[in-house]
Amino acid sequence: MTPPLLVLERLKKVYTRGALVKRPTFTLEADLEFPESRIVGVLGPNGAGKTTLFEMITGSNAPTEGRVLVAGADIHRVKYKERDRLAIHYHQSYQVRSFSKRVPSALLARSPTPKPILHLFDEPQFNTQDGYIGFMLDFFRKLRAEGKLVFVCLHPTARYHLEILKEIGESFLLVHGGKAVPKASFSELVVDERARGYLGPDMTATAEALA
Numbered sequence: 001m002t003p004p005l006l007v008l009e010r011l012k013k014v015y016t017r018g019a020l021v022k023r024p025t026f027t028l029e030a031d032l033e034f035p036e037s038r039i040v041g042v043l044g045p046n047g048a049g050k051t052t053l054f055e056m057i058t059g060s061n062a063p064t065e066g067r068v069l070v071a072g073a074d075i076h077r078v079k080y081k082e083r084d085r086l087a088i089h090y091h092q093s094y095q096v097r098s099f100s101k102r103v104p105s106a107l108l109a110r111s112p113t114p115k116p117i118l119h120l121f122d123e124p125q126f127n128t129q130d131g132y133i134g135f136m137l138d139f140f141r142k143l144r145a146e147g148k149l150v151f152v153c154l155h156p157t158a159r160y161h162l163e164i165l166k167e168i169g170e171s172f173l174l175v176h177g178g179k180a181v182p183k184a185s186f187s188e189l190v191v192d193e194r195a196r197g198y199l200g201p202d203m204t205a206t207a208e209a210l211a
Helices: 050-058 080-085 132-145 159-168 186-190 193-210
Strands: 006-017 023-034 038-043 065-070 087-091 118-122 149-153 171-176 179-183
Touching: 006 050, 023 050, 038 132, 038 159, 038 186, 050 065, 050 087, 050 118, 050 149, 080 087, 132 149, 132 159, 149 159, 159 193, 171 186, 171 193, 186 193
Parallel strands: 023 179, 038 149, 038 171, 087 118, 118 149
Antiparallel strands: 006 023, 006 065, 171 179
C-alpha cells in the first residue's frame, strides 16, 4: 500500500523565552494528512507560523513534538543533504537549506526518493507583466501532473493574488491562532471569520466576489 505523500502527525512547535523558567512565546500545531498529489493554497497573518510550518515539513526546523512523514519517511531522520530529495522549500526566490545538526548524518537514513515530491512556495514573487504569472501557474500544474504535492503560500495584497489562489488551489490551509486548519474549497476559506479578519474588509469583499 502506497503511503500518503505527507502526514503531519500531531506536529507541534513551541518557542520559549527565559533561561531558568521557560515561558512559551509561540505555539503552532498541525495534525493533517495529504494522501495524494494536489495544489494547496496557504493563507495566514504575518507571524502566524506559515514559514515555520514549511521549515518543519522540509526538515530544516525540528518540531517540539510529533513527526513529518513524507512518502512514509520521517524527514527529520533523513540525512541532511538528502532532505531536499523529499521536500523543497522556496522562500520567495531562493531555496531554504539550513539545518540544526543534532544527530550525526551517518546515523540518519537515506532518502527513499531521488527527487523531491513536495514543493513548497513561500510567498513567491509574481511579475505581472509579460505572461510571467501564466508561466508560474503552468509550472505549479506541471508539478502536480507529475504526482507532486505543491503548497503555494501567498499574502494577498492585490486582487490578482486571490485570483491565483482561486484558480490553482484544489484545497486550502489557513494558518491562524497557532493552528493549521484545512479548508476544502475557496468558498469555505472565505466564510471563515479568521480568514476574513486577516484579509480585511476590502480583500474579503474581493474574495467573496471571486467565490
